[in-house]
Amino acid sequence: MLALQLMITGLQTGALYALTAVGFSLIFGSTRIFHFAHGATFIIAAYLFYFVNVSGFGVTLGVIAATAGAIVFGLLLNRFVYVPIQRDEGSFFTVFVASFGIGIVIQNVVGMIFGRGYVTVQTPLSFSVELMDGLYVSPLAWISMLCAAIFFGILWCFLKYSNLGLSLRALADNPDLVRVFGLNPRFISSCAFTIGSILVVPAAIISGATTGLNPAMGHHVMLISLAATIVGGIGSVAGTLLAGLALGLAESLALLYVDSQWTEAVTFAILFLFIIVRPSGLLGRSAAH
Amino acid sequence: MEAYLLNLVILISIYSTLAVTLNFIMGYAGIYSLAHAVFFGVGAYAGTFMAMHFNASIFITIPVAMLAGAVLSLILALPALRVRGEYFVAASLGLQVLAVTIFSEWKAVTGGIGGLIGIPPLDILGLEVFKPSQFIFVTVGVLVIVLIIINRLVHSSFGRSLRAIRDSESAAAAFGKNVPLIKTISVVISSALTAVAGVLYASYLSFINVESFMLDTSVLIMAMVIIGGTGTQAGPIVGAALLLILPSIISYLDFLPQTEIGSIQQIIYGLGMALLMIYRPGGIVGRKKQSEAGKE
Numbered sequence: 001m002l003a004l005q006l007m008i009t010g011l012q013t014g015a016l017y018a019l020t021a022v023g024f025s026l027i028f029g030s031t032r033i034f035h036f037a038h039g040a041t042f043i044i045a046a047y048l049f050y051f052v053n054v055s056g057f058g059v060t061l062g063v064i065a066a067t068a069g070a071i072v073f074g075l076l077l078n079r080f081v082y083v084p085i086q087r088d089e090g091s092f093f094t095v096f097v098a099s100f101g102i103g104i105v106i107q108n109v110v111g112m113i114f115g116r117g118y119v120t121v122q123t124p125l126s127f128s129v130e131l132m133d134g135l136y137v138s139p140l141a142w143i144s145m146l147c148a149a150i151f152f153g154i155l156w157c158f159l160k161y162s163n164l165g166l167s168l169r170a171l172a173d174n175p176d177l178v179r180v181f182g183l184n185p186r187f188i189s190s191c192a193f194t195i196g197s198i199l200v201v202p203a204a205i206i207s208g209a210t211t212g213l214n215p216a217m218g219h220h221v222m223l224i225s226l227a228a229t230i231v232g233g234i235g236s237v238a239g240t241l242l243a244g245l246a247l248g249l250a251e252s253l254a255l256l257y258v259d260s261q262w263t264e265a266v267t268f269a270i271l272f273l274f275i276i277v278r279p280s281g282l283l284g285r286s287a288a289h
Numbered sequence: 290m291e292a293y294l295l296n297l298v299i300l301i302s303i304y305s306t307l308a309v310t311l312n313f314i315m316g317y318a319g320i321y322s323l324a325h326a327v328f329f330g331v332g333a334y335a336g337t338f339m340a341m342h343f344n345a346s347i348f349i350t351i352p353v354a355m356l357a358g359a360v361l362s363l364i365l366a367l368p369a370l371r372v373r374g375e376y377f378v379a380a381s382l383g384l385q386v387l388a389v390t391i392f393s394e395w396k397a398v399t400g401g402i403g404g405l406i407g408i409p410p411l412d413i414l415g416l417e418v419f420k421p422s423q424f425i426f427v428t429v430g431v432l433v434i435v436l437i438i439i440n441r442l443v444h445s446s447f448g449r450s451l452r453a454i455r456d457s458e459s460a461a462a463a464f465g466k467n468v469p470l471i472k473t474i475s476v477v478i479s480s481a482l483t484a485v486a487g488v489l490y491a492s493y494l495s496f497i498n499v500e501s502f503m504l505d506t507s508v509l510i511m512a513m514v515i516i517g518g519t520g521t522q523a524g525p526i527v528g529a530a531l532l533l534i535l536p537s538i539i540s541y542l543d544f545l546p547q548t549e550i551g552s553i554q555q556i557i558y559g560l561g562m563a564l565l566m567i568y569r570p571g572g573i574v575g576r577k578k579q580s581e582a583g584k585e
Binding site: 034081084085088092093094095096097098099100101102103104105107108109111112219220222223226227230234261262264265267268271272275279 | 319321372374375376378379380382383384386387390393394504508511512515549552553555556558559560561562563566567570
């Protein structure tokens with residue numbers, strides 16, 4: 001029964017990990033920008049929702065504010081940091097450092113406004129219901145899984161059938177050819193940032209009610225996103241999704257054997273194993289070098 | 290005032306040592322590690338363990354610390370360096386997170402979250418060094434030795450191989466360079482030298498706990514290197530001095546909230562990193578333009 005309980009909690013965590021990680025993977029896969037400030041997008045969305053909710057404006061306005069905040073942040077960062085850097089040189093390192101610096105700024109600004117401790121979004125949805133004897137599940141678990149299913153369904157249709165989705169995949173394959181074809185890579189990468197940032201929002205909002213928020217959690221978000229992207233295979237959205245789910249499950253099931261402070265060690269062990277054994281990831285092309 | 294300046298110079302020389310060793314792998318080998326504070330911590334804990342349980346002589350504590358740092362870096366380097374840069378960032382971030390858990394849980398060696406107190410002073414040939422006026426010679430001396438070692442390495446054939454790898458891994462491999470081996474050796478050297486700084490730090494404060502070796506420290510060291518100038522000789526030291534003097538400058542500015550000095554410091558260097566990357570990727574000391582690269 002404990003295993004089943006942990007499995008459901010794991011799926012809940014995994015669904016949120018998958019949403020966050022796919023956001024990063026989509027941006028990184030199509031634009032090749034190492035968007036380390038993805039964790040900061042998470043923080044901004046989460047705290048905006050928290051702020052609007054606590055001020056008594058309700059959930060709907062909170063969701064709108066969080067989504068708008070995430071998109072605006074992603075687009076501004078792309079426009080005013082990544083584009084200027086890439087115009088000159090744009091090595092992996094330069095982009096990473098700039099993105100990392102912005103992440104530090106956001107973490108500390110949020111810390112100064114809301115305090116460095118944990119805050120939680122209070123909602124009756126986080127109260128657990130006893131489903132079976134000894135099996136407690138909160139409605140938030142179902143909401144997380146449902147959110148993940150809906151968002152990934154839409155994303156899949158978008159990437160598969162829409163023209164824009166097609167050009168996103170084309171940009172990932174060959175940016176020069178996209179330009180030759182008469183499409184605007186700048187516009188397409190803005191779209192990648194918009195979609196990637198939107199995908200973070202449900203995970204950020206739900207995390208606020210389940211695990212609580214902390215300005216420094218952006219680094220944890222990035223560790224998960226990076227791990228899922230690498231384990232899933234760089235450039236593969238489906239692989240990242242699977243890996244995100246698997247990481248959540250593994251973290252949760254590990255509680256059968258170890259104490260809770262070691263859950264991040266489990267993520268690290270899986271990441272390390274993949275780097276050694278299968279650097280191209282679950283579904284990635286073999287392009288590790 | 291004099292005591293304050295002594296303390297500042299000692300800390301700057303310790304952090305400069307950290308920044309110089311990180312710059313060695315970042316600037317010359319193109320390996321971006323977010324786990325530098327781990328090796329700093331391993332050196333501090335290993336040296337302290339020897340000093341408290343066996344012998345405080347630096348001819349025991351420093352070699353043991355270097356060995357511990359080197360062995361641990363080998364575990365990280367061997368698999369991670371065989372793949373691209375993004376992978377090393379991820380692997381080192383993971384190691385940093387894992388190390389913080391181990392530092393706070395392994396109570397027998399690290400004293401848990403509470404840390405270790407009463408760390409003995411440095412014992413150099415029977416002479417106990419603990420007064421700041423004496424300690425400053427040790428830390429500055431170590432910084433100079435580390436600088437000389439790294440300067441020698443960078444200007445040897447090994448250093449040329451490293452830069453060749455940084456600029457193009459496939460070209461270096463095509464010229465018959467054993468890329469993974471050269472990268473691994475550079476990570477091991479860098480980590481072993483970092484561990485020395487850990488021993489000095491622990492002995493100077495005579496108290497350490499996990500908070501000195503968390504991700505924030507790794508980030509701070511990386512910021513020192515980047516803001517000073519990646520791949521330059523003086524850059525890391527300039528960066529270390531600037532970022533350590535920054536909190537005192539902030540505390541002189543009365544209009545800033547004094548309780549938030551730590552946050553303001555981090556905001557300034559975060560912004561500094563981003564702006565430098567847009568306008569001057571070489572850092573303060575670094576070259577202005579890419580076109581001057583050929584003069585090296």
